[in-house]
Amino acid sequence: KRGVTKVLTPGTILEDTLLESKENNFLMSVILDNNTASATFAAADISTGEFFVSETILKSIEAEVSKYNPGELIISTGNMQNKQISDFKAKLKVPISDIDNSFFDIEKAQNIIEELFGVSAVKKFGLNKKEVVCACGALLAYIKEMQPQSVSIFSEIKYVRNSDFMYLDIVAIKNLELLNSMTSGKTENSLLSVIDSTKTPMGARTIRQWLIKPLLDISKIETRQNIVRFFIKNPNVRKEIIEKLKTVSDIERITARVSSGSANPKDLTALKNSLKTINNISEIIKSADELDFNIPENTQITNKISSYLSDEPPVSLKGGNVIKNGFNAELDELRKISTDAKVYISNLEAKERVASGINNLKIGYTSVFGYYIEISKSNVASSPKHYVRKQTVTSGERYITEELKILEDKILSAQEKTLRLESSIFNNLIQEISVFTADILKTSRIISEIDIFCGFAENATEYNYVCPKISEGRELSIKDGRHPVVERILRSGEFTANDITFDENSKIMILTGPNMSGKSTYLRQIALIVIMAQIGSFVPSQSAEIGLVDKIFTRIGAGDNLAGGESTFMLEMSETANILNQYTQRSLIILDEVGRGTSTYDGMSIAWAIIEFFADDKRKANAGAKILFVTHYFELTKLSETLKGVVNYSIDVKEWNGDVIFLHKIVKGSADKSYGIHVAKIAGMPHQVIERAYKILSRLGEKAIKS
Numbered sequence: 001k002r003g004v005t006k007v008l009t010p011g012t013i014l015e016d017t018l019l020e021s022k023e024n025n026f027l028m029s030v031i032l033d034n035n036t037a038s039a040t041f042a043a044a045d046i047s048t049g050e051f052f053v054s055e056t057i058l059k060s061i062e063a064e065v066s067k068y069n070p071g072e073l074i075i076s077t078g079n080m081q082n083k084q085i086s087d088f089k090a091k092l093k094v095p096i097s098d099i100d101n102s103f104f105d106i107e108k109a110q111n112i113i114e115e116l117f118g119v120s121a122v123k124k125f126g127l128n129k130k131e132v133v134c135a136c137g138a139l140l141a142y143i144k145e146m147q148p149q150s151v152s153i154f155s156e157i158k159y160v161r162n163s164d165f166m167y168l169d170i171v172a173i174k175n176l177e178l179l180n181s182m183t184s185g186k187t188e189n190s191l192l193s194v195i196d197s198t199k200t201p202m203g204a205r206t207i208r209q210w211l212i213k214p215l216l217d218i219s220k221i222e223t224r225q226n227i228v229r230f231f232i233k234n235p236n237v238r239k240e241i242i243e244k245l246k247t248v249s250d251i252e253r254i255t256a257r258v259s260s261g262s263a264n265p266k267d268l269t270a271l272k273n274s275l276k277t278i279n280n281i282s283e284i285i286k287s288a289d290e291l292d293f294n295i296p297e298n299t300q301i302t303n304k305i306s307s308y309l310s311d312e313p314p315v316s317l318k319g320g321n322v323i324k325n326g327f328n329a330e331l332d333e334l335r336k337i338s339t340d341a342k343v344y345i346s347n348l349e350a351k352e353r354v355a356s357g358i359n360n361l362k363i364g365y366t367s368v369f370g371y372y373i374e375i376s377k378s379n380v381a382s383s384p385k386h387y388v389r390k391q392t393v394t395s396g397e398r399y400i401t402e403e404l405k406i407l408e409d410k411i412l413s414a415q416e417k418t419l420r421l422e423s424s425i426f427n428n429l430i431q432e433i434s435v436f437t438a439d440i441l442k443t444s445r446i447i448s449e450i451d452i453f454c455g456f457a458e459n460a461t462e463y464n465y466v467c468p469k470i471s472e473g474r475e476l477s478i479k480d481g482r483h484p485v486v487e488r489i490l491r492s493g494e495f496t497a498n499d500i501t502f503d504e505n506s507k508i509m510i511l512t513g514p515n516m517s518g519k520s521t522y523l524r525q526i527a528l529i530v531i532m533a534q535i536g537s538f539v540p541s542q543s544a545e546i547g548l549v550d551k552i553f554t555r556i557g558a559g560d561n562l563a564g565g566e567s568t569f570m571l572e573m574s575e576t577a578n579i580l581n582q583y584t585q586r587s588l589i590i591l592d593e594v595g596r597g598t599s600t601y602d603g604m605s606i607a608w609a610i611i612e613f614f615a616d617d618k619r620k621a622n623a624g625a626k627i628l629f630v631t632h633y634f635e636l637t638k639l640s641e642t643l644k645g646v647v648n649y650s651i652d653v654k655e656w657n658g659d660v661i662f663l664h665k666i667v668k669g670s671a672d673k674s675y676g677i678h679v680a681k682i683a684g685m686p687h688q689v690i691e692r693a694y695k696i697l698s699r700l701g702e703k704a705i706k707s
Helices: 056-068 084-093 108-116 130-146 148-153 170-174 189-193 199-210 218-233 236-244 251-260 265-286 299-308 329-339 341-356 375-381 402-433 435-461 519-534 567-581 599-615 632-640 676-682 685-706
Strands: 027-034 038-045 050-057 073-078 362-366 370-376 388-393 394-400 470-471 476-481 498-502 508-514 543-547 551-555 589-590 626-630 644-654 658-666
Touching: 027 056, 027 084, 027 130, 038 056, 050 056, 050 130, 050 476, 056 170, 073 567, 073 658, 084 644, 108 130, 130 148, 148 251, 148 435, 148 470, 170 551, 189 199, 189 519, 199 251, 218 236, 218 402, 218 435, 218 470, 236 265, 236 435, 251 402, 251 435, 265 299, 299 402, 329 341, 329 551, 341 362, 341 402, 341 626, 341 632, 370 388, 370 402, 370 498, 370 632, 375 589, 402 589, 476 519, 498 519, 498 658, 508 519, 519 543, 519 551, 519 589, 519 626, 551 567, 567 589, 567 599, 599 626, 599 632, 626 676, 632 644, 676 685
Parallel strands: 027 073, 470 543, 508 626, 508 644, 551 589, 589 626
Antiparallel strands: 027 038, 038 050, 362 370, 370 394, 388 394, 476 498, 476 543, 644 658
């Protein structure tokens, strides 16, 4: 019977060679609703069995899609206008598949969810809204159409509450270089690259998810910290587990192939060996009272695979010798026939030599003609009459006989039956292992977390990280904080550590100082330390006390969005407006040179008004947000005299023998010079230009004094 068994699309790939081992390959469905200015989205990865659904405001859907970085997107646009739809699609660098709106039908969605998970699944998973059900149902319906066997990999749908996690938008993820370096666009020199010390593909994928979803639950953060602390205090346990983790295969994706029926013999051997190793890790974990990981017992699975498969099976079933000798009597008998084929052929060859009197007669085999009797040219005239000639070759003639044909049929039939029977037995094994899908995936999730915790402990030990104290307060105090990425790039001891304090008397820091002095590094390191703290990692500092941060906003750097028709200044104002409209009293806000994209007085006026807006005590709902405001407008530093909570800091600079030395140290007080010409000199400007610039600066300064 012919039929389409699967259709490959970017979001429904299972083949290892087409997937990035350290990244998920999510398929996402999105429902946009103009009336409520909301969006509902679901994300599923058929290669790992993960399935999430959530809701957000319409303005934030771009950020949510970017966090999951899906391989493919399907959309229900409902009451959206055509321009809104085209704008949304244009902003996303994701393959979008046009599908019929019937995929999002509520009745169809409920049916497919209940068919897969049971009649009470919608209620059990907390899918309380129509749009949530439709987003999930659309994904399942699409997967079922493209990869019918793959829907069985999912054992649950997780409803994700955005209020459980820190809000990070696209701009913050990019500016803080959480996943990729802004310079290269690659993972190298990103925060991910320095905190990811995982040894398994599952761990690498999970830490990526953690990084863009820092926690807002102190008890969960402290639970993670306690586990990291245990592994720091018990280095022998940590190192033993790490060595074992290095040998664990990608059991998540192997299980997905098992579930879809596409796993090969090598996959199952890797699964068996990995689960045996994990069982050993489980025993180590159980011996530690401080750890509470309930890793499922997988002995039944490993025993089953061991009883079926030979110790080193080939990748393909066509290679034979997949099933262990002694497992199946019929298979053993067929193998005996194949094994004894050489003896049968040798005996027949000897018999024919005697009968024909041709001593150099021999029996051979080719895949095209099968078995044959070959007689040399000098003996062709003596060939028996019952020999049937099949082929003339340079050395003589090739023949077939009835007896040889019967023997050939027996041998080849046995080989064919062997492969067919092995395939049938292997498929039975696949079905038996599929029953344990949920347990294996649970095992994988736990192991990925253990992998991350061991990595966090390794980082803390090697790079002198400390455990931050997390509180419900709004203070932020970091002593000798260091940028986790930059300090790795520099030689040991070269990085200049800096403090920061936000409290009742210090809520808005205005930071002034020359370019290239380390302001941007300082801004980013504060945000990165907060993020590291709220994913449960230790942090690069001497000490850190962090009141929970619910959102981090950044406005750093300039760049046109020409494709979107936005100038540098328009983009700057749009991003700043977004911050002013969304921040809360628990937010951390980083603003670098706001207003520089327009004229001096316009820019200064806007920056001034923004600081006043943040400092306005009447706006109680937002009072207490932590603001880092970098500016070249020295006039803004006067605001500390009139606005409560505004404090001035600058980068320490020393002048020596006509030269300028940037000390990269944050000190109280505002800068009195910008040292822009010095930076131009460092950049390699011609001497003539530098000298002329100093003269012009001197003249302008004199005019300013006279006026």
